[in-house]
Amino acid sequence: xxxxxxxxxxxxxxxxxxxxxxxxxxxxxxxxxxxxxxxxxxxxxxxxxxxxxxxxxxxxxxxxxxxxxxxxxxxxxxxxxxxxxxxxxxxxxxxxxxxxxxxxxxxxxxxxxxxxxxxxxxxxxxxxxxxxxxxxxxxxxxxxxxxxxxxxxxxxxxxxxxxxxxxxxxxxxxxxxxxxx
Amino acid sequence: xxxxxxxxxxxxxxxxxxxxxxxxxxxxxxxxxxxxxxxxxxxxxxxxxxxxxxxxxxxxxxxxxxxxxxxxxxxxxxxxxxxxxxxxxxxxxxxxxxxxxxxxxxxxxxxxxxxxxxxxxxxxxx
Numbered sequence: 001x002x003x004x005x006x007x008x009x010x011x012x013x014x015x016x017x018x019x020x021x022x023x024x025x026x027x028x029x030x031x032x033x034x035x036x037x038x039x040x041x042x043x044x045x046x047x048x049x050x051x052x053x054x055x056x057x058x059x060x061x062x063x064x065x066x067x068x069x070x071x072x073x074x075x076x077x078x079x080x081x082x083x084x085x086x087x088x089x090x091x092x093x094x095x096x097x098x099x100x101x102x103x104x105x106x107x108x109x110x111x112x113x114x115x116x117x118x119x120x121x122x123x124x125x126x127x128x129x130x131x132x133x134x135x136x137x138x139x140x141x142x143x144x145x146x147x148x149x150x151x152x153x154x155x156x157x158x159x160x161x162x163x164x165x166x167x168x169x170x171x172x173x174x175x176x177x178x179x180x181x
Numbered sequence: 182x183x184x185x186x187x188x189x190x191x192x193x194x195x196x197x198x199x200x201x202x203x204x205x206x207x208x209x210x211x212x213x214x215x216x217x218x219x220x221x222x223x224x225x226x227x228x229x230x231x232x233x234x235x236x237x238x239x240x241x242x243x244x245x246x247x248x249x250x251x252x253x254x255x256x257x258x259x260x261x262x263x264x265x266x267x268x269x270x271x272x273x274x275x276x277x278x279x280x281x282x283x284x285x286x287x288x289x290x291x292x293x294x295x296x297x298x299x300x301x302x303x304x305x306x307x
Binding site for chain 2: 027030031034035048049052053055056059060063066067128131132135136148149152156
């Protein structure tokens with residue numbers, strides 16, 4: 001049985017959900033999500049530090065989606081919006097999970113998987129050095145931060161990111177990333 | 182030389198660069214998807230300013246949030262300031278961060294370790 005996007009999404013959105021979205025990831029959507037989450041956190045009177053961290057991580061993860069997801073997905077039969085992505089923010093045991101999902105080409109899976117594993121294996125000090133190295137030595141691309149996003153997320157959370165790749169068809173996999181904040 | 186004045190938005194900071202007083206300020210949020218577009222005028226302005234800067238340039242950076250896409254552009258801005266400092270002009274960067282915002286303090290310290298310009302870390306207490 002191959003990966004089913006609706007099943008995946010309905011499983012995700014069962015907990016204590018602050019926000020659950022699937023559809024086009026646009027600049028306007030990012031604005032709306034940030035506004036909505038900020039408002040909710042103000043209501044629950046979440047500590048400034050957690051609020052800021054969550055906000056920052058939301059920005060990075062949504063902009064990662066925004067910059068990297070493809071406009072259209074050839075060969076995927078479902079009725080997907082252009083620039084399709086999934087975003088869920090949930091509260092779990094006194095912390096927050098930011099979960100993103102998107103289709104990626106199968107030939108990019110290995111690279112991304114290794115990149116995340118490498119970042120997960122690094123100490124805080126190593127992440128700091130890596131961040132500074134990329135900041136200072138790599139040209140910024142039209143796509144944004146030039147690979148700083150995941151490093152920044154790992155530095156700020158101090159926790160491992162969990163990634164899953166579900167094979168969808170011969171061209172695409174579905175990439176799920178869970179970030180604990 | 183004209184001052185550079187840009188109003189802040191939900192995703193971009195307010196900018197006030199005053200060439201006569203050497204008073205430069207960036208304040209607010211810097212989280213645009215396309216940072217190069219926003220920061221290019223700042224870098225260009227500083228390029229012109231560096232030809233005839235004020236004797237003393239004080240830069241106030243007071244950011245609530247910034248994304249990684251901005252972080253490289255902010256470095257470009259600081260590199261311009263570094264070259265002004267290198268040609269024997271006084272430059273000071275005041276890096277403001279809110280109480281308990283250790284991420285923002287750390288971000289300032291990252292820049293301080295890369296850029297050869299005096300930094301002052303200023304904690305804002307409510």
